[in-house]
Every structure is written in C-alpha cells, then in structure tokens.
Amino acid sequence: MNSSALIHALLDGVLTGSVYALMATGLTLIFGVMNIINIAQGILVILGAYLSYTLSVHFGIDLFAGLVITIPTLFVVGIVVERFFMTKLKGPERTSMSILVTYAIALIIEGALNMIYSINDVQLKAWYVNQSFRVFGLWIPYIYMFGFFLAVALLGALYVMLYRTRFGASIRASLADQTAAALIGINVKRVSTICFGLGVAVTAAGGMVYGATNAFNASTSYDLISRLLTIIVLGGMGSLGGALLAAILMVTLGDVIAVVWSPIWSTPTYFFVLVIVLSLRPQGLVGKLSVREA
Amino acid sequence: MWSLALVVLVVFPLIVTNPTYTAIAVSTLLFMACTTSWNMFSGYSGYVSLGSAIFYGCGAYTMALVSSHAHMAGGGAQFWLVPLAGLVAMVVAVPVGAIALRVRRHTFVVITIALFFVFQTLAINASFTGGSAGISLPLIPWLFNYYNLPFYYVALGMVVFATLLSAGVRRSRFGLQLLAIRDDEDRALGLGVRVTAVKLTGFTMSAFTIGMAGAVYAMFIGQIYPQFVFDPTFDITVALMAFLGGFGTLLGPLLGGLILEASQQYLVLSFSNGSLYLILFGVLFLLVILFMPQGIVGGVSQWWALRALKREMVSMTDPEAVGANP
Numbered sequence: 020m021n022s023s024a025l026i027h028a029l030l031d032g033v034l035t036g037s038v039y040a041l042m043a044t045g046l047t048l049i050f051g052v053m054n055i056i057n058i059a060q061g062i063l064v065i066l067g068a069y070l071s072y073t074l075s076v077h078f079g080i081d082l083f084a085g086l087v088i089t090i091p092t093l094f095v096v097g098i099v100v101e102r103f104f105m106t107k108l109k110g111p112e113r114t115s116m117s118i119l120v121t122y123a124i125a126l127i128i129e130g131a132l133n134m135i136y137s138i139n140d141v142q143l144k145a146w147y148v149n150q151s152f153r154v155f156g157l158w159i160p161y162i163y164m165f166g167f168f169l170a171v172a173l174l175g176a177l178y179v180m181l182y183r184t185r186f187g188a189s190i191r192a193s194l195a196d197q198t199a200a201a202l203i204g205i206n207v208k209r210v211s212t213i214c215f216g217l218g219v220a221v222t223a224a225g226g227m228v229y230g231a232t233n234a235f236n237a238s239t240s241y242d243l244i245s246r247l248l249t250i251i252v253l254g255g256m257g258s259l260g261g262a263l264l265a266a267i268l269m270v271t272l273g274d275v276i277a278v279v280w281s282p283i284w285s286t287p288t289y290f291f292v293l294v295i296v297l298s299l300r301p302q303g304l305v306g307k308l309s310v311r312e313a
Numbered sequence: 314m315w316s317l318a319l320v321v322l323v324v325f326p327l328i329v330t331n332p333t334y335t336a337i338a339v340s341t342l343l344f345m346a347c348t349t350s351w352n353m354f355s356g357y358s359g360y361v362s363l364g365s366a367i368f369y370g371c372g373a374y375t376m377a378l379v380s381s382h383a384h385m386a387g388g389g390a391q392f393w394l395v396p397l398a399g400l401v402a403m404v405v406a407v408p409v410g411a412i413a414l415r416v417r418r419h420t421f422v423v424i425t426i427a428l429f430f431v432f433q434t435l436a437i438n439a440s441f442t443g444g445s446a447g448i449s450l451p452l453i454p455w456l457f458n459y460y461n462l463p464f465y466y467v468a469l470g471m472v473v474f475a476t477l478l479s480a481g482v483r484r485s486r487f488g489l490q491l492l493a494i495r496d497d498e499d500r501a502l503g504l505g506v507r508v509t510a511v512k513l514t515g516f517t518m519s520a521f522t523i524g525m526a527g528a529v530y531a532m533f534i535g536q537i538y539p540q541f542v543f544d545p546t547f548d549i550t551v552a553l554m555a556f557l558g559g560f561g562t563l564l565g566p567l568l569g570g571l572i573l574e575a576s577q578q579y580l581v582l583s584f585s586n587g588s589l590y591l592i593l594f595g596v597l598f599l600l601v602i603l604f605m606p607q608g609i610v611g612g613v614s615q616w617w618a619l620r621a622l623k624r625e626m627v628s629m630t631d632p633e634a635v636g637a638n639p
Contacts, residue, residue, distance in 0.1 A: 056419065107603050112560065114419050115361045116602060119556055122549055123598040130591030241545060245430055252423040283438050290431045294412055297424060301416040 027157050028278045032271025034163040035232070037170040040266035042225035042243075043250040044174065044259055045218035051194045051257030052214045055105055055117040059125040061244030063219055066128060067093055067226025068235055069136055072143055082145050082227055083165070089223040097219025100124060101212045125240065132237040140234040148231050166228035173224055174263070177217075181259070190214060194257060253293050255303030264304055319473070326465050335461040337578040339533060342468035343526045345570035348554040349475040349563075350522035353482055354515040355552070356561035359495035360418055363548040364409065364425030367432045368520040370543035371405045372398035372527030374436065377448040377537050387451035392467060395528045402524020403517050410516035414509065417498070429548060436539035447538035450531060464533050471529070472567070475522045480563055482518075491515050495561070550574075557601050559610030568609055 046060045067089055074085040104124065108116050142148075147161035181187035192200040193210045201207045229235065229243070250269055254261025272292060273285040280288075296304065322342075326335050347365065355362050375398040380391050413424045436442050453460070482488040490511045493501035502508050531537045554573045559565025577594065584590045605612040 050419075054419075056422070104599070104603065108606075110606065112359070112606075115359075115422070115560075116556070116606060118361070118363075118422065119549075119553060120599065120602050122553075123595045123602065126591050126595030126598070130588040130593075130595065133588035133591065245426055245545075248423045249427045252420055252427070256420060256423075287431055287434045287438070290427050290434075293427055294424070294431070297420075298412055298415060301420065303420075 023156060024278045025275065026155055028274035029271060030155075030157070030159065031163070032274050033267055034159075034167040035274075036267030036270035037167050037174070037263075038225055038228045038232075039246065039250060039270060040263040041170040041173055041221050042229075043247050043254070043262040043266050044177065045221040045225075046247050047251040047254065047257055047259060047262045048190075048214055049218040050251065051259075052190060052197075053105065053211050054114050055108070055215075056114060056121070056248075057215075057218065058118055058121040058244060059100070059128065060121075060219075060222060060247055061240035061242075062125040062128045062132070062237065063093065063096070063222040064226040064229055064243055065132065065235060065237055065240045066096075067223035068143065068230030069132060069226075070223065071227040071230060072136075072141060075143060075145065082143055082231060083169070086169075086224055086227060089227065090220050093223040094216045094220035097216035098212055100219070101215035105211075105215060106208075125244075129237045129240065136237070138236050138238070140236050141230075142234045143227065143231040145231065160232075162228070162231045166232065169224055169228065173221060177221075178259075186210075186213075249290065249293050253296060253303055255305040258303065258305040261303055261305030322469055322472075326462055330458070332458060332461055333582075335465060337575060339461055339464045339468050340530075340578065341571060341574040342465065342472050343530055344550070344554060344574040345567050346468065346471040346475045347523050347526045348551050348558075348566035348570040349472065349479050350519045350526075351551045352555045352561065352566040353475070353479040354491070354519035356555055356566070357482070357488060357491035357495060358512060358515055359561075360414070360512065360516075361422050361552060362413075362425045362516070363422055363552060364413070364429040365519075365523050365551050366543050366545065366547040367409060367429050368402035368406060368523040369527035369530070369547055370432060370436060370539070371402045372524030373531035373537050373542040374442060374448075374527075375401045375524070376528035376531040377450050378441070380450055380532075381448055385451055387453035388455070389463065391451070391453075391532050392463075392529075395467070395525045398528030399521040399525040402520040402527070405524075406517040406520035407513070410513045414512045414516065426545075426548070429543070429545065433539060433543035433545075436543050442539065445539060447536055449536045452535065453532070464529060467529055468526075471522060471525055476563070476567065478518070478522070482515075483563060487511065487514070492561075550577075553598060555608075557598075557605075557608055559608030559612075562608070562610045565608050565610040572609075 042060065042064055046057055049055055049057050049060075070089045070092060071082050071085050074080040074088060075082055080088075104120050105117065108120065110116075145162070147165055149160070151158040151160045152164070153159075179187075181190060189200065189205045189210055192203070192205055193207050193214075197207050200210075233239070246269065250265045251262055253269070254263070254265035269289055273289050276285040276288045325338065329335065329338075347369065351362065351365050354360065376391070376394050379385075379394055379397070380387075385391060409425075409428055413421055413428060416424060437445050442448070455463070482491070490501065490506045490508075493504070493506055494508055494512065498508055527542060531542065534541075550573070554569035555566045556569070557565075557573055558567065558569025576597075580590050580593060584593070607615065
C-alpha cells in the first residue's frame with residue numbers, strides 16, 4: 020500500500036460518492052414526503068443510463084447534452100408512476116405495500132430493458148470517458164470530474180429549490196408533517212406527485228454518470244438499489260444531508276478498504292459498518308427519532 | 314376443509330406421477346412452508362423481513378457442509394440433518410434479529426436487506442463454503458421416477474408443521490402480543506408487553522422452518538451455489554406470497570405460495586423467454602396488489618361480509634322480499 024493509492028481512493032470516494040448522493044437524494048425525498056420506499060429507483064437509474072446510451076449511439080447526441088432530454092423524460096415517468104400506482108396505496112401497510120408495488124414496476128422495466136437491449140453489458144462512450152488528466156500525480160478520467168460537477172450542480176439546484184423557494188418550503192413542510200402542511204393550505208397531493216417526479220428525474224443524471232463509469236445491464240439494478248437503500252438508512256431516512264454524507268462515506272470506505280485490505284471485503288465492511296452504526300444510532304447518522312412511528 | 318385439502322395433497326403425487334409436475338409440487342410445498350413460517354412473524358407483528366433467504370441459505374449450507382464433510386451416503390439418512398439445519402438457522406437468527414429489531418418497521422425492512430447481503434458476500438468469499446463454485450452434495454441413488462416422492466412428503470410434513478405452529482402461535486398469548494405490536498407497538502409496550510423479547514422470539518421461531526426448507530432444497534437439487542440459496546428474489550417472493558394470499562392470516566400464505574409458485578414455475582416452463590416472463594410476473598403482481606390490497610383471503614372475506622350486510626339491509630327494509638324468497 021502506498022499513500023498515493025490512498026489519496027486516489029479518497030478522491031474517488033468524494034467524486035463517485037457525490038453521484039450516489041444524487042441518486043439517493045431522490046430516494047430519500049420520496050420516502051420523506053410520501054412514506055414510500057421506491058425499490059424501482061435502481062432500475063430507473065439503469066433506464067436513465069440506457070436512454071443516454073440510445074441517444075449517444077443512435078442519434079449521436081453527447082451524453083451531457085442528452086440530459087436535456089432524459090431528465091424530463093424520467094420526470095414524466097415518475098409522475099405517471101405516482102399518479103397511476105402510488106395514489107392507490109392506502110391503509111396501515113402502505114409503506115410495505117409500496118415496496119411490493121415498486122418492486123413489481125422494477126420487474127416490468129427490467130423485463131422490457133432485457134428485451135430491448137439484451138442482457139449483455141454495455142458502457143457509455145465519449146471522449147471524456149476514455150481520457151484522463153493528472154492531479155496530485157494521479158490519472159483521473161475526465162468523466163469522474165464532470166460527473167462530480169454535474170452531481171454538485173444538481174444537488175445545489177435541488178437545495179436552492181428546497182430552501183430558497185416557496186415550493187421548496189411546501190415540500191419541507193410536507194416532509195415535516197403532512198397533516199399540518201395540509202391544514203395550512205399546502206396541496207400535499209400535488210407536492211407528493213412533483214416530489215416523486217423529481218426523485219425519479221435525478222436518476223437520469225445519476226444513471227448517465229453511472230453508465231459511463233461502469234459496465235451495466237438491467238440486473239445491475241439489484242446492486243444499485245441495495246446500495247442506495249443502505250445509504251438512505253445510514254444517513255437517516257428522509258434526511259437530505261444524511262444521504263449526501265452516507266453516500267460519500269460508503270464509497271470512500273469501500274475504496275479505502277479495497278486499497279488497504281482487499282476489494283473482496285470492501286462491500287462486506289461497508290455493510291458491517293452500517294450494522295454497527297445502526298445498532299448505536301437506529302435513526303441513522305442525521306435522522307431524527309420520531310416519537311410515534313407507525 | 315383443512316383435512317380435505319390435506320387428503321388431496323397426500324394423494325396428489327400418487328395420481329400425478331409425471332416427475333416434471335411433482336418437482337414443481339415439491340418446490341411449491343417448500344415455498345408454502347417458508348411463507349407460512351415467515352408470516353408467523355412478519356404477518357403477525359407487521360415487521361416485514363426481506364432477509365428470510367439468510368435462514369434458507371444457512372439451512373442449505375448446513376445440509377451441504379455436514380453431509381459432504383461427514384461423507385454421508387446420499388439418501389434417506391440425510392433427512393436427519395433437516396432439523397439440525399433448522400436449529401442452525403435459529404441460532405443465526407438470534408444475533409440477526411437482535412441487530413435488525415432495534416429499529417422500527419421501515420428501517421427494519423432495509424436492515425434485513427443489508428444483513429442479507431452481508432451473508433451472501435460471506436458465502437461467496439469465505440473459505441469453508443467453497444466460494445462461488447458451490448458445494449456438491451452426496452449423490453442420491455434413487456430411481457428417477459420416484460426421486461421426487463420422499464421430498465414431496467417431507468415438504469408436505471413441513472407445511473403441516475408450519476401451519477400447526479402458526480395456528481398455535483395465533484391462538485396463544487404470545488401471538489396476541491405479536492398482533493398487539495402490529496396494531497400499536499407503543500401502546501403494547503405501555504400495556505406491559507415485553508416487545509423486544511416477543512419480537513426476537515417470533516423472529517427466531519420463524520427461522521426454524523425456513524432453515525429446514527433450505528436444507529431440503531439443497532438435498533433436492535444436489536449442488537448449491539451461494540447466489541441460488543442466498544437469493545434476493547427469495548426474500549421478495551416469500552413476502553409477495555404472503556401479501557398475495559393475505560398478510561397476517563393463517564390460510565393466506567398457503568394459498569399465496571400455492572398459486573404463485575405453481576404459476577411461476579408454469580410460466581417458466583411455457584415461456585423460454587425470461588424477459589417476457591419477468592414482465593408478465595410483474596404485471597400479475599401489480600394487479601393483485603392494486604386490486605386486492607388485503608390479499609385473497611382478506612378480499613374474499615370482505616366481499617362476503619359486504620354481501621351479508623347487503624342482505625341484512627334488504628331484509629330490514631323489505632321483510633316481504635325475504636319472506637317470498639327464503
């Protein structure tokens with residue numbers, strides 16, 4: 020082990036972690052506002068990656084330029100899913116049912132993607148995927164840097180929207196207490212629909228960067244969703260800052276373990292840390308412990 | 314009703330002797346046992362576990378490791394290891410439950426998923442499990458046409474065991490405590506239910522049958538791989554079966570397991586195209602949850618109650634109409 024490998028691991032942790040943070044933010048936003056666990060988030064990331072793939076291979080559109088098309092597309096997908104399926108969920112087992120419904124949706128999308136794109140791995144291609152630049156004596160592919168900037172920009176936009184606009188205030192009010200938000204005249208239904216759309220829309224950007232840095236097929240979504248779920252649990256479900264912190268922690272920890280020990284143990288170590296943290300802080304790193312949780 | 318169903322299940326393999334169908338029947342029965350056992354904890358307490366494959370995998374590995382390291386001759390003697398596998402699963406369930414049950418429902422779901430992945434990676438990477446190459450079990454020298462029969466009856470025995478246990482729990486004070494936790498955990502705690510102990514006991518008990526089913530499956534297949542016994546779709550399938558049949562009911566998981574596993578296997582047989590099968594399965598699954606959110610048992614009993622209510626109202630408003638049509 021040498022120190023440059025360690026720096027590389029740390030750098031990669033921050034760069035890649037921000038992309039995971041973006042995907043996990045969507046998930047935690049949906050959970051926080053609607054009490055819905057969106058298991059389909061993993062396959063939607065892959066859907067976003069495949070959309071970028073189609074745009075770049077068949078239409079020659081640059082990956083980043085293609086986001087202008089893919090982000091709105093996935094926003095609409097999110098709205099449709101929410102309108103048709105999520106509004107139908109009622110009753111005390113709503114959250115558990117939402118896991119099953121979104122899992123079913125994930126299966127349908129997985130089947131469709133397998134039929135359209137086959138199960139062979141693909142990876143997104145562009146000049147910035149193949150070329151690298153030198154920093155601290157390390158070669159970093161441009162895509163990591165660009166992906167980081169994209170994630171930071173989108174997360175920043177999301178934060179500005181949440182904390183500086185009137186609509187953001189109504190989202191935060193719904194996050195805090197749905198009944199109270201409805202009582203002061205917030206249209207919680209509309210907020211929920213738009214939140215679901217936003218939560219899904221970020222997967223387009225996340226999927227594009229993921230697809231450019233990893234080879235993927237539809238079944239990659241299982242690995243993704245298990246990581247995203249553990250990120251939001253580690254951060255504290257419904258906490259946006261927690262998702263960011265936990266995502267960077269997860270990727271950095273995995274990379275550091277891979278360098279100092281062995282790549283085989285990076286994932287188990289992360290899960291092990293997760294279990295330890297949750298034994299000490301069941302509400303996650305940033306989460307609040309609610310008094311009466313249904 | 315129950316005894317009639319049992320008689321049908323006992324004579325089934327004597328009438329349908331085609332090994333393809335009896336093999337489907339064996340896996341269907343194993344799933345019925347697992348789902349009933351899962352429901353005994355998750356259905357009654359409301360804590361949806363998506364980590365039941367941990368116990369299934371531990372059971373399967375107990376069977377595989379013990380029978381191959383002890384150089385057992387393949388055959389009926391291996392069945393003695395089945396209860397041992399169940400016990401191993403229970404022993405594993407204690408620390409798993411102690412960690413996962415520290416949090417409330419929604420987080421519990423996710424933690425069971427995380428713990429499941431810990432076990433899966435361990436099974437793939439640890440030295441004693443044989444890694445991703447898997448383990449071969451002793452070859453069982455039974456005739457092809459009769460190979461499935463002993464498995465069928467052992468699996469049927471497990472279904473009966475799981476059902477009786479689940480019914481017993483439901484009628485006991487312990488079962489009431491689980492149901493109280495499902496309805497309102499804080500209130501149950503306030504009323505003096507030792508919620509942590511009750512939840513952990515229920516969780517551990519439900520691991521027993523699932524571990525045994527894993528052991529029987531390992532024997533039945535003859536060769537196990539970590540990805541197939543520590544399988545994330547197993548976690549989901551078991552939960553789905555219970556929701557399909559009726560979450561928290563006694564009959565529901567049995568029906569759900571029967572319908573879902575049998576139709577799934579049939580779909581796999583008829584559609585060689587795996588992707589189309591995924592889509593069909595997903596659509597079916599979606600329709601059931603959206604149109605029967607309480608599962609088959611809940612839906613039918615609600616319909617029945619509504620019908621009775623309507624009749625009552627008719628008889629109240631128009632007594633002659635009832636008298637004319639007794």
